[in-house]
Amino acid sequence: MKHVASVILALLSLPLFAADIASCSNPSGKGYFPETGFVTAKDSGWNEEKITGGITKLSKRGDNEYDILFVDTRKEIISARQDGGQVLLLNRGKNVVSVLVVYPGKTAEVYTFLKTNSGKLEYIHTLSRAGDGVLITKASVMRGDCDYINFGAL
Numbered sequence: 001m002k003h004v005a006s007v008i009l010a011l012l013s014l015p016l017f018a019a020d021i022a023s024c025s026n027p028s029g030k031g032y033f034p035e036t037g038f039v040t041a042k043d044s045g046w047n048e049e050k051i052t053g054g055i056t057k058l059s060k061r062g063d064n065e066y067d068i069l070f071v072d073t074r075k076e077i078i079s080a081r082q083d084g085g086q087v088l089l090l091n092r093g094k095n096v097v098s099v100l101v102v103y104p105g106k107t108a109e110v111y112t113f114l115k116t117n118s119g120k121l122e123y124i125h126t127l128s129r130a131g132d133g134v135l136i137t138k139a140s141v142m143r144g145d146c147d148y149i150n151f152g153a154l
Contacts, residue, residue, distance in 0.1 A: 019059065019060045019150070019153045020057055020058070020059050020150070020153075021057075021058045021059060021060055021066075021097070021113070021149065021150050021151075021153045021154065022056075022057060022058040022097075022113040022121075022123065022146055022148065022149040022150070023055070023056075023057050023146060023147045023148055024055070024056045024057070024113070024121075024122070024123040024144045024145060024146035024147070024149075025053070025054060025055045025056070025144055025145065025146075025147070026050075026051065026052060026053070026054060026144050026145065027049075027050070027051050027054055027056065027123075027125055027142035027143060027144035028048070028049060028050040028051075028142055028143070028144070029048075029049055029050075029125075029140060029141045029142030029143055030046055030047065030048060030049060030140060030141060030142075031046070031047050031049045031127075031138055031139070031140035032045070032046050032047075032138065032139045032140065033045065033047065033136065033137070033138055034137050036137045037134070037135050037136055037137060038135055038136055039136060039137070049140060049142060051072070051073055051142075053071070053075070054070065054071055054072065054073070054144070055069075055070060055071040056068065056069070056070045056071075056111065056123060056125070056144065057069040057070070058097070058099065058111065058113060060153060060154070061081075064089065065087075066087045066088075066089055066099055067079055067080055067081045067087055068080040068085070068087060068099065068101055068109075068111055080101045083103070084103055084104075085101045085102060085103050085109075086101070086102045086103075086104070087099055087100070087101050088100045088101075088102070089154075090110065092151070092154050094151065095114055095115040095151065096112065096113070096114040096115070097112070097113050097114075097149075097151065097154055098110055098111065098112040098113075099111050105131050105132075105133060106129060106130075106131050106133060106134050107127065107128065107129040107134075108127075108128050109125065109126065109127045109128075110124075110125070110126045111123060111124075111125050112124045112125075113146060113149050114149075115149065115151075120145075121145065121146035121147070121148065121149050122143055122144065122145055122146055123143065123144055123146055124141065124142070124143050125140075125141070125142045125143070125144075126140070126141045127139065127140045127141075
């Protein structure tokens with residue numbers, strides 16, 4: 001009986017109408033690290049970046065509420081909302097959707113999920129991290145392939 005109650009409680013705690021919109025993986029690109037904070041002049045500049053096995057998902061949590069879920073280099077699942085981020089829909093179209101994730105005073109990220117003219121599904125992730133509380137200032141752009149993007153679920 002305890003198991004049934006636990007399952008019911010877990011289901012009730014889920015947001016209504018939660019739906020995965022996109023599932024993407026293996027982003028790679030470039031990051032720029034200026035000589036600030038812990039970054040020395042020798043370590044500053046452009047670097048190749050890659051998160052092998054990294055996963056990014058866009059989900060809808062109800063009317064006009066979105067979240068970005070991602071698996072980072074430590075192989076941990078992180079919700080942008082639960083991590084203190086504000087997730088805002090920037091735009092949506094027939095074959096594209098962009099969301100802005102803001103961690104106030106620290107980081108702004110834009111995730112763009114799209115279908116290319118040739119029918120390929122991909123996403124682009126841009127990041128700008130700076131501020132007094134940031135140990136490593138960084139700007140980057142990465143792209144990855146998507147298994148699916150459900151533009152109709154927006």
